[in-house]
Structures are given as structure tokens and as C-alpha cells.
Amino acid sequence: MKKMKTYHLFLLVFIYIGCTNQNQDRAHLLNKELDVTPIISLSFDSLLQDVHKLPSHQQVAILYRIACRDGEEIDGLLKQKALLFESLPLASKKEKKKILLQLLELYKKLSDQRVFDAATEGIRLCDKLEVDYSFSQEDEWKIKKIKASLLNKNGLHEQYLPIWFELLAEHRTAKKIELVIEDLYTIAHYFSILGDQEKAIPLYKEAYQLAMNNHLSDLADRCFSLLVYLFYNSKQYTEVINYTNGVGIDSVAVFMPSIYSLLSTCYLEIQKPDSARFYLTKMEQTKKMENNMILNCNIADTYIAENNIDSTLIFLNKAMKQYQNHTERLQQNEIKTSLPFYFLPTYSSLATIYQQNGNFQEASKLFLFVESLMKKATEQTFQLEIQVKALARYSSFCRATKQYKKAVDLLIYRDSIQQIITKAEKERDDKNLIDRLQISDLIHKLEMQKVELMDTQRLLVAFGTCIILFIALMGTVYHIYRQRKKRMAILIEQEKEEQQRQTLVSPENAKPLSQQEILFRTAQKKVKSGKLYLDKEISLDSLAKILDTNRTYLSSCINTCSGKNFNQWINDFRIDYLLERIHSGQKLSVLAEKAGFVSTDSFYRNFKRKTNLTPNEYLKQNPPQ
Incomplete structure (x- = not known):
């Protein structure tokens, strides 16, 4: 019977192992097929039916693997999301954490694809x-970063920025330099979008410096590019030049090819046309462009800044010839063309120079040539600003040539464009004003929280210091108490030994001494052997200190054991000292002072108390022998 049970058990184990291995093989084959099957396909759905026949733990593993596949198509992402929800009831608690984290990643991808409610659902999951x-x-x-991204998508900036500031503080504490740089970069980028350059620039600077100090070249290049563009857009041209020169212009051009163009504009704005021309030429050599119309116009601008008409015309004619060739090629293909906008600032500036030199005929030709560009419809703010400048120049020319009606028309047109610019700026400022105010309040709150935290830390440090000092004080008091107790124990032991010696000498008189008697004898021995009674300043307090005991207890011992108070007891020592020397021939007043009496009255009073005689009576009854 026992053998049969063992056989059945072995058979069950064998069947179980066989089934397990079979399921593992099936799961492995399904994984391989699913990896090469598009997620949005009938074949995939068919394979998914086979997955549902597997044990729950294998289903969870396969569904999670599918959900982790890279993909950007909305339908595929939605299907991955559905598969994760399907796997949740089958998963263990540990697996659920992993599944929910992957689900959060999918919400972020869906939010990037602008899927409705994806950001809101992702925030709830966070x-x-x-x-x-x-x-x-x-x-x-990771969760905080995704939550910040989703909050930003939903426009919840008052909740978005605190998370990044919190991450920045945590990454600083953990000394994660790369993450700190990323945090600074993200916060600075947000401020730059809002047009708050005062807050953005210092953050970009810190991020760039950290990247440079830690030799993180990719991060340094990215921070440098954005910092330079921010300087350029805020018209801080000298800063652009200084930062670029500090790194090395040619090395900057490797990761920022537009640097030559930016530098040329910066040098032109600070009235250094030679340097501007140098970088334009360098840009031409580096890029090796076939169509250099814009470049030639820009070089012409550098000569205009020097009032060099001849050189200006050389490069402007080059640009125009290239434009004409380009136009001919397009016309052959029946493509209509118009004068490019970038000719406007150059031609209008050159026309103004002709006007200043008195050549009104040439000036008129140039203004008329680009007049259509002055009134061309555009939504680009920088082009509108160029049109405003050109219209102002043209209007000035018309006034100088007494074309007053046209001058007024041009001014009216200029003002209408200026109104468009002002309106656009106002709309932009109004749009960002609320966010900027909220952010200012947020930063103020964060700073106040930081101050409160520092105050709390200081209070904790002070409290901790007080506790340490208190413990140290109690330790010192306990140490003094132990030392006194130890000394007292030594004194008691010495008295006991003395008592034992006396007991050995006269055992019939031996009696156990009390604590008070021991202290009294110790005090008596100390005062007598050390002749402490000769000191006029001796007191109960000073003797108690010498004996390491309490004055009240010492006073009680003296009263009990001698039947006298402290002053009587100490004066008896002095009288004994004086009686030993009363026949020495010295005056009694001198002997009394040597014995420690503070006054003659005290001497006479204590002498009579102890001997029942006055000093003279004592001398008569005890003459010298």
C-alpha cells in the first residue's frame, strides 16, 4: 500500500513537471511570434487568444513584455494600455508596481500625442x-518627472514648477550632477518661454558652469546654445561675444553652426562692422553655400555701417544677380517669384545714405524698388519691425523731397504696423503675466519654506546642543558625587581600621562607631593634626569642604558627639594650644592671637568657659615649675 502511494505521488510530480515544461515552451514560442507581429493586426489578436490559455503568471509576463515595446502610433499605444489593464487582476503586488509604472509611461506617450484625457488620467495614476x-x-x-510633464500639458503651472524645484533640491542633496543640470535647464527653459529672462539666464549660467566643471560636454553644449540664443534675443550682444570667445568660436561652430551668423549680427549691432564681416566670410567658407543672396546682403550691411557705398554696391549687385539667376530658373518651370524680404533692410538703409549724401535720385530708385516689401503682409514680428524702420526712412525721404501726402500715407501705414506689433506684444505679455505672477508667488513661497526649514533646523540644533550640555552637566555632577562618596568611604574605612586597632588593644571597651562618630573623629583628627584652629578664618563651611561633606551634617555630628557648637569646639583646641604655652613668658594677648582668637574678649570668654577660671586665677593656681 505504501509503495502504491509513493508511485502515485511520483506520477503526479512527473505529470506536473511535464505540463509546466510544456507551458514554458508554449510561452517561449508565443513570445517569439509576438515580437515580430505588428500589434495592430489580426494575427496579433489570434496569438493573444493563445496567451490567454496560459497560466496567469505567464500571461502577466507576456502582456507586460508587449506593453514595453516601443511605438508612437496612437492605436498601438492604446492597445498596450488595454493589455496592461487586462494583466493587473492577474498580477502579484510586486508585479502591479511594475505594470503601473509602465502604464504611466504610456500615459505620457499618449499625452505627447494629444490623446484626450491622457494627461489627466496620468496625473491621477501618479x-x-x-x-x-x-x-x-x-x-x-521618474514618477515626479512624468507628473510634472503631464501637469504642464494640462496648463497647471502652479503645480508643475514646485515639482521641478523639489527635484532640484533632492538631486542637489544626492549630488546627482547630471540630474541637477537637467532640472536647472528645464526650469530655465520654462522661464524663457514666459519671457522672464531675468530668472532664466542665471539658471542657464549655473547649468552651463556645472556641466563645464564636470566635463559633461554634451550637456554643456546644449546649455551654451540656449544661453547664447537667450542673450541674443534679449539684445545682450556683448554677452554673446564674451561667452563665445571664452569657449572658442571654431569649437562652438561644431555643435552650433549658426554661431557665425549670430556673431556677425552682434558685432554689427555694437558698431564693429569689420568683425561682423570677418564672421560672415568665415560662415561662407564653412558652409560653402551655392545660393549666397542672404550672405551678400549681410556683407553689404557691414559696408553700409561704414558708409562705404562702393563696396556695398559690389555685394548688393552680387546678391541681385544671384536672385535674377534663381528667378530665371524658376520661370522656366512657370513658377512665379517675388523679391525676397531680406533685400528690404539693405536697400532702405543704402537709400538713406544716398539721401544723406544729397543723391535723391538714387535714393528714390532704391526706395521704390523695395516699396512693395514695406507693405507686404507678414505675421513675423521681426519682419514687421523691419517694415516699420523702412517706412520711417522712406517717409523721411518723402518729406525731404516735399512729397508730403506720400510721407503721411507712409507714416499712417507705419503706425498701423506698429499697432499690430504692440498688440501682439500686449497679447503675449497678458498671456504670460498671470503665469509669471503665479510663479513669482510660488518662488516666494518656496523661499519662505526654505527659511522656515532652516529656522527649524537651527532650533533642532540648539535644542540638541542644550540636551548635550545638560547631559554633560549631569554627568559632571554625578562624577563629583561619586568622587565624594568614594572619599567618604575611604574615611569610613580608615576609621573602621582605627577602631579595630583600638579593639585589639582594649577589646572590653570596643563599641561599634556610628557614621556621625566616624565623621566627628575624622574632623577632630584633621583639625588637630593640621592645626587648622590656628587659622582665624576657619569656619564650618570651609571645614566641611575640606572633609568633602555637607556643613549641616558636620554641624550635627559636632553637636552630637562633643555637646558643643562648632565655635565652642574649635575654640577648645585654641585654649589647649594656649595652655601649653601659658608659662612661656609671652603676653596673653599675643598668645591668644597666635592661637587663632579674633579678639581678646573672645579669648577671655572661652578660657573661662573651658577652665572655669580667669587667666589670672589659672596662673595663680598653676604657677610655673
């Missing part, structure tokens, strides 16, 4: 993960 689960620090940072 809140759930933060409350219901514990994660490693890296996963917590």
Missing part, C-alpha cells in the same frame, strides 16, 4: 502611486 506604493528613489524621481 497620485495613486505616491500614496499606495513605495518605490526606490530613482523610481520616485
Whole structure:
């Protein structure tokens, strides 16, 4: 019977192992087929039916693997999301954490694809993960970053920025330099979008410096590019030049090819046309462009800044010839062309120089040539600003040539464009004003929280210091108490030994001494052997200190054991000292002072108390022998 049971058990184990291996093989084959099957296909759905026949833990593993596949198509992302939801009821708690993290990644991708409610659902999931689960620090940072991104998508900036400031503080504490740079970069980028350059520039500078100090070249290049563009857009041209020269212009051009163009504009704006021309030429050599119309116009601008008409015309004619050749090629293909906008600032500036030199005929030709560009419809703010300048120049020319009606028309047109620019700026400022005010309040709150935290830390440090000092004080008091107790124990032991010696000498008189008697004898021995009574300043307090005891207890011992108070007891020592020397021939007043009496009255009073005689009566009854 026992053998049969063993056989059946062995058979069951064998069948179980066989089934398990078979399921593993099926799961492996399904994984391989699913990896090469598009997620949006009938074949995939068919394979998915086979997955549902597997044990739950294998289903979870396969569904999670599918959900982790890279993809950007909305339908595929939505299907991955559905598969994750399908796997959740089958998953263990540990697997659920992993699945929910992947689901959060999908919400971010769907939000990037502008899928309705994806950001809102993702934010809810972030809140759930933060409350219901514990994660490693890296996963917590990942969740916070995704949450910040989703909040930004929903326009919840008052919640978006605090997360990045929180991440920045945590990454600084953890000394994660690359993450700190990324945080600074993100916050600065947000401020630059709002047009708050005062806050953006210092953050970009810090990020760039950290990247340089830690030899993180890719991050340094990215921060440098954005910092330079921010300087350029805010018209801080000298800063652009200084930063670029500090790094090395040619090395900057490797990752920022537009640097030559930016530098040429910066040098032109600060009235250094030679340097501007140098970088334009360098740009031409580096790019080796076939169509150099814009470049030639820009070089012409540098000569205009020097009032060099001849050189200006050389490059302007080159640009015009290239334009004409380009136009002919397009016309052969029946493509209509118009004069490019970038001719406007150059031609209008040259026309103004002709006007200043008195050549009104040439000036008129140039203004008429680009007049259509002055009134060309455009939505680009920088082009509108160029039109305003050109119209102002042309109007000035018309006034100088007494074409007053046209001058007024041009001014009216210029003012209408200026109104468009002003309106656009106002709309932009109004759009960002609320966000900027909210951010200012937020930064103020964060700074106040930081101050409160520092104050709390200081209070904790002060409190901790007080506790340490208190413990040290109690330790010192306890140490003094132990030392006194130890000395007292030594004194008691010495008295006991003395008592034992006396007992050995006269055992019939031996009696156990009390604590008070021991202290009294110790005090008596100390005062007598050390002749402490000769000191006029001796007191109960000073003797108690010498004996390491309490004055009240010492006074009680003296009263009990001698039947006298401290002053009587100490004066008896002095009288004994004086009686030994009363026949020495010295005056009694001198002897009394040597014995420690503070006054003659005290001497006479204590002498009579102890001997029942006055000093003279004592001398008569005890003459010298």
C-alpha cells in the first residue's frame, strides 16, 4: 500500500513537471511570434487568444513584455494600455508596481500625442502611486518627472514648477550632477518661454558652469546654445561675444553652426562692422553655400555701417544677380517669384545714405524698388519691425523731397504696423503675466519654506546642543558625587581600621562607631593634626569642604558627639594650644592671637568657659615649675 502511494505521488510530480515544461515552451514560442507581429493586426489578436490559455503568471509576463515595446502610433499605444489593464487582476503586488509604472509611461506617450484625457488620467495614476506604493528613489524621481510633464500639458503651472524645484533640491542633496543640470535647464527653459529672462539666464549660467566643471560636454553644449540664443534675443550682444570667445568660436561652430551668423549680427549691432564681416566670410567658407543672396546682403550691411557705398554696391549687385539667376530658373518651370524680404533692410538703409549724401535720385530708385516689401503682409514680428524702420526712412525721404501726402500715407501705414506689433506684444505679455505672477508667488513661497526649514533646523540644533550640555552637566555632577562618596568611604574605612586597632588593644571597651562618630573623629583628627584652629578664618563651611561633606551634617555630628557648637569646639583646641604655652613668658594677648582668637574678649570668654577660671586665677593656681 505504501509503495502504491509513493508511485502515485511520483506520477503526479512527473505529470506536473511535464505540463509546466510544456507551458514554458508554449510561452517561449508565443513570445517569439509576438515580437515580430505588428500589434495592430489580426494575427496579433489570434496569438493573444493563445496567451490567454496560459497560466496567469505567464500571461502577466507576456502582456507586460508587449506593453514595453516601443511605438508612437496612437492605436498601438492604446492597445498596450488595454493589455496592461487586462494583466493587473492577474498580477502579484510586486508585479502591479511594475505594470503601473509602465502604464504611466504610456500615459505620457499618449499625452505627447494629444490623446484626450491622457494627461489627466496620468496625473491621477501618479497620485495613486505616491500614496499606495513605495518605490526606490530613482523610481520616485521618474514618477515626479512624468507628473510634472503631464501637469504642464494640462496648463497647471502652479503645480508643475514646485515639482521641478523639489527635484532640484533632492538631486542637489544626492549630488546627482547630471540630474541637477537637467532640472536647472528645464526650469530655465520654462522661464524663457514666459519671457522672464531675468530668472532664466542665471539658471542657464549655473547649468552651463556645472556641466563645464564636470566635463559633461554634451550637456554643456546644449546649455551654451540656449544661453547664447537667450542673450541674443534679449539684445545682450556683448554677452554673446564674451561667452563665445571664452569657449572658442571654431569649437562652438561644431555643435552650433549658426554661431557665425549670430556673431556677425552682434558685432554689427555694437558698431564693429569689420568683425561682423570677418564672421560672415568665415560662415561662407564653412558652409560653402551655392545660393549666397542672404550672405551678400549681410556683407553689404557691414559696408553700409561704414558708409562705404562702393563696396556695398559690389555685394548688393552680387546678391541681385544671384536672385535674377534663381528667378530665371524658376520661370522656366512657370513658377512665379517675388523679391525676397531680406533685400528690404539693405536697400532702405543704402537709400538713406544716398539721401544723406544729397543723391535723391538714387535714393528714390532704391526706395521704390523695395516699396512693395514695406507693405507686404507678414505675421513675423521681426519682419514687421523691419517694415516699420523702412517706412520711417522712406517717409523721411518723402518729406525731404516735399512729397508730403506720400510721407503721411507712409507714416499712417507705419503706425498701423506698429499697432499690430504692440498688440501682439500686449497679447503675449497678458498671456504670460498671470503665469509669471503665479510663479513669482510660488518662488516666494518656496523661499519662505526654505527659511522656515532652516529656522527649524537651527532650533533642532540648539535644542540638541542644550540636551548635550545638560547631559554633560549631569554627568559632571554625578562624577563629583561619586568622587565624594568614594572619599567618604575611604574615611569610613580608615576609621573602621582605627577602631579595630583600638579593639585589639582594649577589646572590653570596643563599641561599634556610628557614621556621625566616624565623621566627628575624622574632623577632630584633621583639625588637630593640621592645626587648622590656628587659622582665624576657619569656619564650618570651609571645614566641611575640606572633609568633602555637607556643613549641616558636620554641624550635627559636632553637636552630637562633643555637646558643643562648632565655635565652642574649635575654640577648645585654641585654649589647649594656649595652655601649653601659658608659662612661656609671652603676653596673653599675643598668645591668644597666635592661637587663632579674633579678639581678646573672645579669648577671655572661652578660657573661662573651658577652665572655669580667669587667666589670672589659672596662673595663680598653676604657677610655673
